[in-house]
Amino acid sequence: MLAFVDDAAMRELNRRYRRKDRTTDVLSFGQSLRRGAKGLSAAASLQREADGTLELGDIVISGAQAARQAKRRRWPLATEVAFLAAHGALHLLGYEDDTSAGYREMLRLGRAALKGQRTEKP
Numbered sequence: 001m002l003a004f005v006d007d008a009a010m011r012e013l014n015r016r017y018r019r020k021d022r023t024t025d026v027l028s029f030g031q032s033l034r035r036g037a038k039g040l041s042a043a044a045s046l047q048r049e050a051d052g053t054l055e056l057g058d059i060v061i062s063g064a065q066a067a068r069q070a071k072r073r074r075w076p077l078a079t080e081v082a083f084l085a086a087h088g089a090l091h092l093l094g095y096e097d098d099t100s101a102g103y104r105e106m107l108r109l110g111r112a113a114l115k116g117q118r119t120e121k122p
Contacts, residue, residue: 001058002085010062025065025094028091038094059088079114084112091110 005013007023015021017029031046048054049106061084087110099101 003058003060004063005060007062007064007098009109010060010065013060023062023065025062026067026088028057028088029060030092042094056089056092059085059092061085061088083110086110 004072008038010022010027011023014024017027018024043054043056046054063083066080066084068078070077073080087106090106090109091097095102095106095109097106
């Protein structure tokens with residue numbers, strides 16, 4: 001599921017689940033993955049639904065934060081939302097951005113997800 005919320009709701013989610021009392025741009029809520037699993041190996045470890053579908057999880061985006069970031073980056077809001085959705089999906093696939101190397105990897109993969117769009121890089 002992809003959901004859009006306002007800053008107040010995002011701040012509450014961030015406070016409740018990450019213990020950070022501030023708004024953020026995107027949060028992901030998914031199944032627990034094997035430590036270190038990411039990408040296809042992470043997806044292979046996820047439980048499938050009874051009908052065989054694979055539910056990665058939920059992505060929540062703050063529309064207001066996305067709008068501010070799009071303005072700062074000087075690109076369309078739709079591009080920022082696509083970038084944030086890709087970022088959230090990467091988290092659901094086990095990628096993390098809590099280190100410099102992880103952040104650079106997620107930034108590269110997020111940009112790759114936007115290929116084909118006419119935009120500047122974030």
